[in-house]
Amino acid sequence: LNRFLKNGLLNTLLASSPFRESQQKPLRKKLNSISSKEIFKSSNSQFIEVFQTNNFSKKVIFFPGWLGHKDSKYLIPLADLLYSRGFDIVRIHPIDHGDSEHLNEDFFRATDIQALIEVVKYLGQKFSDNEIHLIGFSLGGNISLRISASPEINFLKKTIVLSPVINPENSMNAMDKNSWILIRVFHIARASLARASFSVKLKLLPLIVTSSSLDRLEANELACGESTDRRTDHKRITPLRLVHQRSLLARTR
Numbered sequence: 001l002n003r004f005l006k007n008g009l010l011n012t013l014l015a016s017s018p019f020r021e022s023q024q025k026p027l028r029k030k031l032n033s034i035s036s037k038e039i040f041k042s043s044n045s046q047f048i049e050v051f052q053t054n055n056f057s058k059k060v061i062f063f064p065g066w067l068g069h070k071d072s073k074y075l076i077p078l079a080d081l082l083y084s085r086g087f088d089i090v091r092i093h094p095i096d097h098g099d100s101e102h103l104n105e106d107f108f109r110a111t112d113i114q115a116l117i118e119v120v121k122y123l124g125q126k127f128s129d130n131e132i133h134l135i136g137f138s139l140g141g142n143i144s145l146r147i148s149a150s151p152e153i154n155f156l157k158k159t160i161v162l163s164p165v166i167n168p169e170n171s172m173n174a175m176d177k178n179s180w181i182l183i184r185v186f187h188i189a190r191a192s193l194a195r196a197s198f199s200v201k202l203k204l205l206p207l208i209v210t211s212s213s214l215d216r217l218e219a220n221e222l223a224c225g226e227s228t229d230r231r232t233d234h235k236r237i238t239p240l241r242l243v244h245q246r247s248l249l250a251r252t253r
Contacts, residue, residue, distance in 0.1 A: 020073050027080040028071050031089060039103070040122060042115035047103040049093035050119065053083065058131040061090045061120060065138030066110075069098035074137055074162075087133075090123060092116070094143070110168075113143055117150050124155045134159045141165065 031053075038050045051070050052059075060082050064072050070091035079089045093100045094116060096108040124132060134156050136144030141164025148159040165171045 017073070024071075024073055024076050027076050031076065031079060031083065032071070035089070035091070040119045042118045044115065046095060046106065046115040047100075048095070048115055048119045049098060049100050049103070050090065050123070051093075052090040053088045056086050056088045057129070058086060058133075059088045059090055059123070059127055060133045060135055061092060061123060063092055063094070063116075063134075063136040063140030063144050064097060065140050067097060067108075068137065068140065069093060072137075078135070088130075092119060094140075110139060110143070113146055116143060117147050117152055120147050121152050124153070128155075131157050133157050136161045136164065138163050139165050139168075142168070 032051075034053050034055070035051045036054070038052065040048045040050055042048065049070075060079075062070075062075055062079060064070070064075055068075065070093065075091070079091070083089050094108055095104050095106060120134070132155060134144050134148055136142070136159075141161030144159055144161055145164060145166075147153055148156055
């Protein structure tokens with residue numbers, strides 16, 4: 001039993017369990033009530049949501065995991081704790097995270113972090129007299145490490161990552177070795193998130209999603225080594241093909 005309770009995948013599922021809602025709701029409500037929203041526009045015209053408090057001289061920038069958001073259950077308790085210790089909380093939504101599907105015609109791609117580098121650089125310039133830290137969860141941890149390694153980012157005091165996807169291919173293989181029940185629940189949950197995000201985008205931007213964005217997505221797949229016999233079109237595309245392909249994620253390191 002002890003070994004089962006220490007299982008990483010089980011704890012990942014429990015961390016986002018609806019049973020934590022009663023604890024999370026007041027923390028989430030308080031943090032959102034004192035946060036302002038800003039939409040950052042990158043040099044390649046991508047729009048990124050930023051939610052921030054501005055009451056202290058120390059800032060912590062948060063990146064959620066894949067398709068997570070500013071109110072993710074694994075993020076809120078730590079954000080609340082740090083705010084109570086005198087740190088401002090800055091929560092960033094990469095493309096298609098949170099309810100931001102309507103902001104960009106492009107899909108989220110873990111290989112493309114230039115816009116995220118730019119938004120962190122912007123925050124560094126905006127709060128140039130502040131101490132700034134970066135925290136990332138899971139795939140957000142992978143992104144945080146790559147951002148902190150960028151030559152453009154030289155002002156971070158610390159970069160902290162929790163359960164980072166250092167090697168996505170190895171991470172996927174490790175998860176596949178877990179109990180088949182846990183794997184099944186995990187993939188059902190992730191597939192549900194992906195389908196929901198894709199459905200929202202399709203409703204909001206139907207003409208764009210089924211044409212130019214998919215062309216660019218296909219070009220990105222081919223550039224990353226995807227085989228030409230897996231070409232996409234708007235009838236065959238699936239959410240998991242878009243955001244959860246091992247061959248694509250394996251090249252994010």
